[in-house]
Amino acid sequence: MTTPSRLPDTYGPSSGANLADILERVLDKGVVIAGDIRINLLDIELLTIKLRLVVASVDKAKEMGIDWWESDPALSSRARRDELARENAELRERLARLEELGLEKGAERTGRTLPKEAP
Amino acid sequence: MSGLRYVYAICRPLEAPLQAQLTGVAGAPAKPLHHHGLVAVVSEVPEQDFTEDALRAHLEDLDWLAATARAHQGVIDALTVVTTPLPLRLATVFRDDSGVRSMIEAREEHFLRTLDRLSGRVEWGVKVYLESEGQESEPAAERPAPKAASGRDYLRQRRQQTRASEDLWQRAETFATALHEKLAAFAEDTRLHAPQNATLSGAAGRNVLNAAYLVPRDRSEEFVELVDRTKDDAPGLRVELTGPWAAYSFAGELPEEERA
Numbered sequence: 001m002t003t004p005s006r007l008p009d010t011y012g013p014s015s016g017a018n019l020a021d022i023l024e025r026v027l028d029k030g031v032v033i034a035g036d037i038r039i040n041l042l043d044i045e046l047l048t049i050k051l052r053l054v055v056a057s058v059d060k061a062k063e064m065g066i067d068w069w070e071s072d073p074a075l076s077s078r079a080r081r082d083e084l085a086r087e088n089a090e091l092r093e094r095l096a097r098l099e100e101l102g103l104e105k106g107a108e109r110t111g112r113t114l115p116k117e118a119p
Numbered sequence: 120m121s122g123l124r125y126v127y128a129i130c131r132p133l134e135a136p137l138q139a140q141l142t143g144v145a146g147a148p149a150k151p152l153h154h155h156g157l158v159a160v161v162s163e164v165p166e167q168d169f170t171e172d173a174l175r176a177h178l179e180d181l182d183w184l185a186a187t188a189r190a191h192q193g194v195i196d197a198l199t200v201v202t203t204p205l206p207l208r209l210a211t212v213f214r215d216d217s218g219v220r221s222m223i224e225a226r227e228e229h230f231l232r233t234l235d236r237l238s239g240r241v242e243w244g245v246k247v248y249l250e251s252e253g254q255e256s257e258p259a260a261e262r263p264a265p266k267a268a269s270g271r272d273y274l275r276q277r278r279q280q281t282r283a284s285e286d287l288w289q290r291a292e293t294f295a296t297a298l299h300e301k302l303a304a305f306a307e308d309t310r311l312h313a314p315q316n317a318t319l320s321g322a323a324g325r326n327v328l329n330a331a332y333l334v335p336r337d338r339s340e341e342f343v344e345l346v347d348r349t350k351d352d353a354p355g356l357r358v359e360l361t362g363p364w365a366a367y368s369f370a371g372e373l374p375e376e377e378r379a
Contacts, residue, residue, distance in 0.1 A: 017192075017361045018322065019185055020315050021244060026188045026209040029367035031233075033222060037123065037212040039174045093277065096270030103271075 122147075122163040124213040127194045128204035128365070129223070129230050130158050135201045144190040149197075154220045155227055160198060161219060169212050178210075199365045203238045205230060206365045233370060241363035243332045243342055245302060246315070248324035248357040249291045287355065294353045295328035305345060306332035310368040324357060331368035339363060 125144055133151065143149035143162035152159045167173060177183045191209055198204040213219045223230070267273030303309045314326035334342045343360065350358050 017244075017364075019188070020322075021361050022188050022192050023184070024312065024315065025206075025364065025367040026191050029371055030206040030208045031129070031370050032208050033126075033211050033226070035126070035210075035212045035222075036214045036218050037169060037171055037174065037210075039171055039178075039210055039212075092270075092273065096274045099270035100274065 122165050123169050124152075124161045124215060124219050125164045125169065126207055126211045126213065126219060126222075127160045127162070127191060128198055128206050129234075130160065130198060130202045130204045131234055132156070132158055133202055137201070138197055141194060141197050142190070143194050144187045149194045152216060152219055154223045157223050157227065157230055159219050159223060160194060160204070161216075162194075164212065169210070174210055174212075195365045199241065199363065203234060203240065204365050205233055205237070205370045206367050208371075237333075237366045237369060239336055240307065240333050240366055240369075241336050241339060242366045242368055243306075243334055243339070243346075243360060243362035244364065245298070245328070245330050245332065245346060246322075246326055246359045246361075247291070247295045247298065247328035248322060248359065249287065249327050250324045250355050250357055290353070291327045291356055294356055298349055298358070299328060299330055301349070302330070302332055302342070302345065305338075305342060306334050308333040308369055312368070322359070327356075331364075333366055333369050336363065 127143065127149060132153065137149070137151065137160075141149045145162070145164045145168065147162040147164065149160050149162040152161050168177065177187070188209060195204055195206045213222065267276060299309070299311075310331045312329040312331060314329050315322070332342065339362075346358060346360050
């Protein structure tokens with residue numbers, strides 16, 4: 001069946017689509033044809049666009065609730081502080097493991113069993 | 120017309136006329152341009168906004184990008200109601216009508232083949248979200264952990280937290296895989312897209328499945344029901360359906376036999 005006919009519009013146009021759904025399709029999908037005006041959308045991933053948008057207009061982005069760059073260490077000093085906090089947590093974990101190992105070794109030497117963990 | 124030509128889509132000649140005032144990008148009406156048994160749907164756009172430099176600058180302006188994307192999609196939507204359009208990527212621009220005609224000639228065969236393949240089909244988008252981790256099902260993870268009394272306590276707490284979120288992820292993955300298999304069995308073709316970044320979509324939760332399904336329009340109702348029936352199956356997960364879209368995710372590539 002290749003004859004187009006007037007099709008029933010049962011669900012309405014693109015119901016429920018947010019801006020990301022639309023951008024995902026019009027920028028990243030669809031037929032790619034090099035027009036007379038060459039703009040290479042192929043190289044522009046959504047994230048790149050977002051980054052550029054955000055850098056171009058930080059206030060506007062914040063207004064829209066876009067602040068993901070704040071958690072990227074390359075882009076934000078607050079994120080770098082978070083990065084330090086994460087490293088700190090990792091170090092604590094390693095220390096805890098070493099402590100545990102030390103306790104077990106100690107227990108082996110003295111022949112005592114370790115106290116049971118609370119359930 | 121004296122501006123540049125912005126092309127939205129290629130389709131077969133329309134049996135029903137386009138709606139009288141179909142407004143495209145930059146507020147100009149979108150019109151059919153007939154050539155070689157095909158139709159390009161075009162509108163005039165001002166030269167100062169659509170040269171390479173101007174476009175590059177505009178694409179970094181979220182308001183401009185959003186308005187243009189919505190206008191582009193608006194035209195595609197209107198076409199989807201009356202025919203099967205091949206949607207072109209945003210900002211496909213030619214100097215004049217003859218440029219558009221040459222483009223049609225150069226790709227005529229490919230267009231006709233793709234139109235045959237997609238005729239009468241629409242695309243449905245299905246996304247699965249993991250609602251914010253640690254809701255209801257995992258109240259322990261939400262509460263701030265009590266201060267670890269020792270390294271052992273600290274380790275135990277960390278293990279519990281990790282296990283809880285692993286369970287949640289495992290459940291989300293199992294659900295998304297099963298849903299995708301079920302929908303893929305119904306659809307003619309599928310595409311898996313990268314999960315969306317929540318900050319741009321504004322959607323709550325973490326996107327764990329983002330897929331597109333090619334479905335004959337006259338079987339769309341069944342497809343929608345199939346999706347609807349799964350919605351209550353998974354506490355802590357949310358299923359979102361968008362569409363019907365023009366077959367964006369299926370129009371851009373060569374058919375199977377021409378790949379490789």
